[in-house]
Amino acid sequence: MAPVPWFPFGHSVFGRYGEYAKVPAREVRHGIIVHHPRFLVVPKVGMRLNPWFLARAAARKLRALQQSGFDPDLIDAHYLYPDGVAAAMLGRAFDKPVVMTARGSDVTEIGRLPVFRGKILQAAESSSHIITVSNSLRQELAEMGVRTPITTLRNGVDADRFHILPDVSAKPHGIDDFHLVFAGWLIPRKRPDLVLKAAGQIPGARVTMVGEGPELPSLKVLAQSLGISSRVTFLGQQPPEAMPGLLGRADVLMLPSEREGWANVLLEAMACGTPVVSNAVAGALDLVTVPEAGRLVYSQTPEAYATAIKDVIYNHAGRRSVRAYAQQFGWREVSLAQQAIFEKAVEEFKKGQAVG
Numbered sequence: 001m002a003p004v005p006w007f008p009f010g011h012s013v014f015g016r017y018g019e020y021a022k023v024p025a026r027e028v029r030h031g032i033i034v035h036h037p038r039f040l041v042v043p044k045v046g047m048r049l050n051p052w053f054l055a056r057a058a059a060r061k062l063r064a065l066q067q068s069g070f071d072p073d074l075i076d077a078h079y080l081y082p083d084g085v086a087a088a089m090l091g092r093a094f095d096k097p098v099v100m101t102a103r104g105s106d107v108t109e110i111g112r113l114p115v116f117r118g119k120i121l122q123a124a125e126s127s128s129h130i131i132t133v134s135n136s137l138r139q140e141l142a143e144m145g146v147r148t149p150i151t152t153l154r155n156g157v158d159a160d161r162f163h164i165l166p167d168v169s170a171k172p173h174g175i176d177d178f179h180l181v182f183a184g185w186l187i188p189r190k191r192p193d194l195v196l197k198a199a200g201q202i203p204g205a206r207v208t209m210v211g212e213g214p215e216l217p218s219l220k221v222l223a224q225s226l227g228i229s230s231r232v233t234f235l236g237q238q239p240p241e242a243m244p245g246l247l248g249r250a251d252v253l254m255l256p257s258e259r260e261g262w263a264n265v266l267l268e269a270m271a272c273g274t275p276v277v278s279n280a281v282a283g284a285l286d287l288v289t290v291p292e293a294g295r296l297v298y299s300q301t302p303e304a305y306a307t308a309i310k311d312v313i314y315n316h317a318g319r320r321s322v323r324a325y326a327q328q329f330g331w332r333e334v335s336l337a338q339q340a341i342f343e344k345a346v347e348e349f350k351k352g353q354a355v356g
Contacts, residue, residue, distance in 0.1 A: 273319025
């Protein structure tokens with residue numbers, strides 16, 4: 001079940017809300033039935049009310065599913081707010097165990113705001129287990145006061161989908177001719193400006209910016225002011241099926257985000273044999289642990305990133321070595337560990353019911 005905000009118009013002029021309106025009430029993905037109940041989003045105050053509206057919409061659908069013969073053993077929510085808070089409401093209403101997964105800004109941004117922190121802590125208290133995608137998120141939740149058992153399960157990578165392309169060279173041609181890529185929302189928190197400023201210090205860098213966002217106009221102006229417009233391509237948002245090719249044809253992926261939980265794009269790039277240069281935050285600290293994976297940058301300046309990029313190019317381990325490291329992070333082990341958490345949560349919940 002994946003609830004979506006209700007919106008009456010499906011035209012592209014309405015942006016992501018227009019896209020929400022096009023989502024079907026029911027669809028099948030990879031043989032799995034997915035329901036999309038609608039929930040109300042109120043402008044201005046919607047953030048505070050979202051968990052209640054989300055839970056209400058999901059409860060209606062869940063009751064209908066129960067009447068049709070399907071009764072779940074457990075409620076699993078991804079992202080602590082509003083999803084986790086809504087799931088905790090559902091757990092109490094339907095007498096089901098709840099497992100929640102923290103993925104990044106739900107802890108590092110929303111969780112730091114007092115008005116939302118209390119709701120997250122209350123939801124965590126009533127859940128059976130919490131999963132985080134990085135150790136830093138687990139530590140921050142503990143510091144917030146979460147006493148529920150917490151396990152770090154890092155996201156995996158689909159190594160069949162993300163792979164070394166047959167027509168790319170094993171290593172970059174050199175510092176005078178290499179391809180740098182950024183993939184993500186063009187928003188201040190992602191610091192895409194640092195990508196252009198770092199590239200401006202390396203004449204041989206060709207840059208591809210993948211993504212959309214409010215910073216796009218200013219980034220184009222910045223590229224012109226740096227004199228690198230001829231070396232920068234703004235591709236806009238790309239479909240998922242295009243990403244293996246975009247990442248696989250790059251020599252380095254740069255991700256200077258101020259905050260990240262676990263950036264899947266880092267691992268996806270590595271699976272393509274492309275090393276990364278990332279800000280030394282959260283999940284990146286757990287992932288970029290060997291030289292072949294790439295470099296972590298602690299000083300958030302164009303000079304520091306340019307130095308790290310040059311280091312990767314000069315000392316590139318070769319695509320096969322980069323991919324071999326990424327293949328350690330497969331989905332099988334993650335999925336089995338998550339299944340074990342689910343089974344334990346259901347078993348302990350039933351025991352609690354029997355005692356009660």
